[in-house]
Amino acid sequence: MDLSYAIRQGRHISGVILFVYVLSHLINHSLGIISIAAMEQGRDVFLFFWRSIPGTFLLYGSLSLHFILAVLAIITKRKFTFKKIEIFQISFGFLMPFFLIIHIFETRYAYEFLNMEDKYIMLVANYWTYAKDKFGIPGLFHPIILIMFAWIHGIIGILKAFKHKSWFGKIKNYFSFFSFAVPFFAIAGYLVSGAAVITEKKFNSQKLNARAFCDNGYCTQGYSDYVRLAGEVENWYVLVFFTMFFAFIMSVTFRKSFASIKIEYPNKKIVISGLGTTILETSQDNGIPHASICGGNARCSTCRIKVTSDLNDLPRYTEIEYNLIRKLSFSKDIRLACQLRPTKNISVIPLTPVRSTILGIRDTSRIEEFSGIEKELVVVFIDLRGFTSIAEKKLPYDTIYILNKYFEVAGDSIEENKGRIDKFIGDGIMAIFDRSNNIKENSLDALKAATVLSTKLKDLNVVLKDELEKPLEIGIGIHKGKSVSGMVGYGKNYSETAIGDVVNVASRLESSCKDLKCQLVASKDVMIAAGLSSSLFSSAKINVKGRKGKVNVYTIKDASKINMI
Template sequence: MASLQTRLADLLHGTSARQIRLVCGVILFTYVVSHFLNHALGNISVEAMEAGVYYHVLFWQFLPVTIVFYAAALIHAGLGVFALYQRREFRWKAAEPLQLVLGLSIPLLVMAHVIGIRLGLTLYGHEKLYPQELYLFFVLAPARLWQMTILLVVAWVHGCIGIYFWLRMKTFFTRAAPYLLAAAVLIPTLAMLGIYQGGRSVAADSDDADWRKTNYTREQVGTVAENKVLDRISGGLVMGYFGLLGIVLLARGVRALRERRGGMIALSYGNGKTVRVPKGLSVLEASLRHNVPHASVCGGRARCSTCRIRIIGDHAALPEPSQREAFVLTRVGSNDPSIRLACQLRPTCDLSFFQLFMPQTLAANAQGSSPARIGQERYLVSLFVDMRGSTQLAEKRLPFDTVFIVNRFLAAVSQAVLENGGQPNQFVGDGMLALFGLTASPEAACRQALKAAAGIAVHVDELNQLLSHDLRQPIRFGIGIHGGEVIIGDIGYRDHIVFTALGDAVNVAARLQDMTKTLACEAVVSDEVRLTAGLAEDTLPQQEVAIRGRDEPMVVRVVADTRQLSTLVDGTERAAA
């Protein structure tokens, strides 16, 4: 019993307005599916539609179900209007603002239908069923048919987008997606075809005066005066809804004005990027407003933790996490108060932070997907770099903090590689293989690799300075560089194929990187690379080393400080010019 109470408490603690809106939306979508299936019976006959609607009404007008349904409709619509007010940034994926617009338009489209059917029954006892409605759409007022068709499409698309956002992160979604897509296409298609077929049948039958006397009586459709009353009620509600939306938009403007008058704050991303935003925006909304890439799988719904940030410095002045944010952080095992969800945190003062998850990862096969590079043999320079002390780092830190620091290190290394014409190719733990020469001559590739090694040192120095408050010891690294003939191509299986290089030259570069530990230096460069780059014989200390897998010793150059490599290469290039 205690366990059940704990689970219920956890569930309530983690429930937000989005979850309530989702539950209400699922109830409404269930009704829509039931209604569409009933429409689809028109492909059989109007009698089949009438038989189906009997059971449809029997279920949905059962008092407890009716209470739940109308409560869900009111809550869902109210939360949709509140979402319009609450949302400060609309530059999300295209489907999200589309869903909001479609959802807000449904009450306008459905108002007249609900008032004419449901309120007509309650006030005057009208029994408008399929024959009466189809006669209205296909004979008396064909324009109403287009309004109803638009309503069906809008309601269905809105519901499908919501179901997609709900299920897309479930483990079974990939397998279920083809079947869900088939249902999403077939159900509305059959429903609209059923309405068309039923309407044609009613239009043909309505030529008979006896049919009209039986199916279009005052008891069924009401008098002109009664329908005018229903139209006035419908028109009043539509105007009231427009007024409500206008009030919401006015409230948004007032809020924006107050926020600007309340002052601007600076958000610093830890990579030199700083933006100024009004107080009240979430960190994720600020990123979107200023086109700063920020990871967020769920689109800011607090249903994932990929937008997490780590606050730099004092976090005591920040607003306390909401129940939903605290629930998500607890679920992922984060008890560090400096880690927050960017989609939920709305800072009121200047803030500096790092993103724990990078918004995008460099594609390993970015340069190697063209058919011309598959199965080629060519000269490439391989640069292996490895972060020192990552095991000790992981023992004394939260897992996400360790991942964060390793990601920052790999980002610094990748930046240096890209700046110097190389291509990050493989990431293995806290190490990386970079390739040079995919689009350059052997001489240029060797010089690029040497300058990239110098760039790595510079960027790691900047990273150490940035993380100085959080690191007991600065980050260190080892680099191995070797060039030679390799085979390049796509390696892997099915969806796990990457472009890479295979050959002795790659293996040697990896072993040279390992030697930096025993030789107590930052880089070990093969004499092959030094010679091809055009560096003078006496520029770097020479040493012979034994390479595992090779019978003969290999001549290498030991680089104690990789920063000097950029100066050496620049001097060689000037001399050659």
């Protein structure tokens, strides 16, 4: 297994375990809003697992593994540059131990070796009354700082690990609220409980405050030992931290000093790369635009390249690259730039365009739009029936007038219901409903748009009755599913669109309206997602070109009569 992949997977697994621990701990803190007693009751539940033998092994094993793998990830990094989000994550991660070490000693260590019951009332009093640590930070702020460092570090890790999963888009808004709510209530619980403790008449700071008691020269040998041990561990941590930092600098400097591999890009652009550096890292280090939606984690294939030099000079596939390439059936000359670490000179062509290569500028802030991103959405096709025969009998200016009035009605109906027009196809329209991360809302919005359009078309026919021999008629097809959305086009003419089976099916459903003698054909998937009762509509099964099997649909003769309640 590739070392960098193994390190990343180990960090993800251990990180998720630690995140669950932190989450349950902060939920416990938030009970302080109710009372100290509620915190203590929650603590009993919290400690039931985390202080059991399996829980202890899981917690401290994950903590040790996560720290070791984080150090390895830094030391094996092949460049000095970091993304902004990485700087935040790394900084909070390595600053956290300065506040975490003493916390572990005054809780788990004191409980196991000093027979001290580390209850919330003692710990809260301890922090609220302890003056300042050796860094000059008042004790009151220690838990708040530790909460923010641990939570932000964890949230960034969760985002990096899961944001490219198809299911994450559905919960993104909930996750954002959750990300802010958990630390807010945890800190609020700590502050409310602290205020309650120090205003309690029975409170005696010397009995409850172990650290303050020690600083006044009255502590027992046990207390003195744990304070001394915590200080020694912190000193060792500082030594490890600076050793890691020095090793990182030396490692990157060594690789750059002995860089000797020539990588040739299109237009005969040649750059020099170091041994062990991926093609993607070389591109990024030298300002060469290179698509990589997943951030170089081999979760997509947007960084893929075509190798135009001798394939026999290429190193073997990493396990993760081999699995992805086999799944996508790439030829032998197609490799993933994020995984390929050339050992000899190589010529490559990046295959996925990014904004900088498309428009000739270096701004890559919208890479996902130009590389494509998978999402679940609702597609609507609308076609004006028999308009060709109408146009044949009208002057060109009159035809344009009628067509624009129809487009105005259709466009308003779509946009009023949170949709967007993707493109005009003659007298037809393709619309997309993807504003919400909830597919139910998008499905309902699409059906509402069809209902509103049908109603407004009746009004338009009244307005145009003197211009038309017969009323305008439309066919509407609606389907939901996964699609790849991105910017497509040529030269300076680019627009966002969706591509995939969902588009094909929606188009075919619209075409079937004529044969089924109805105004709207919606797939069963859309109706189920919208939560509408199927008993209200006629059902059918139709063949869709390019698809195996029939598609279950519902037909509506007059879309204006759909009851959305």
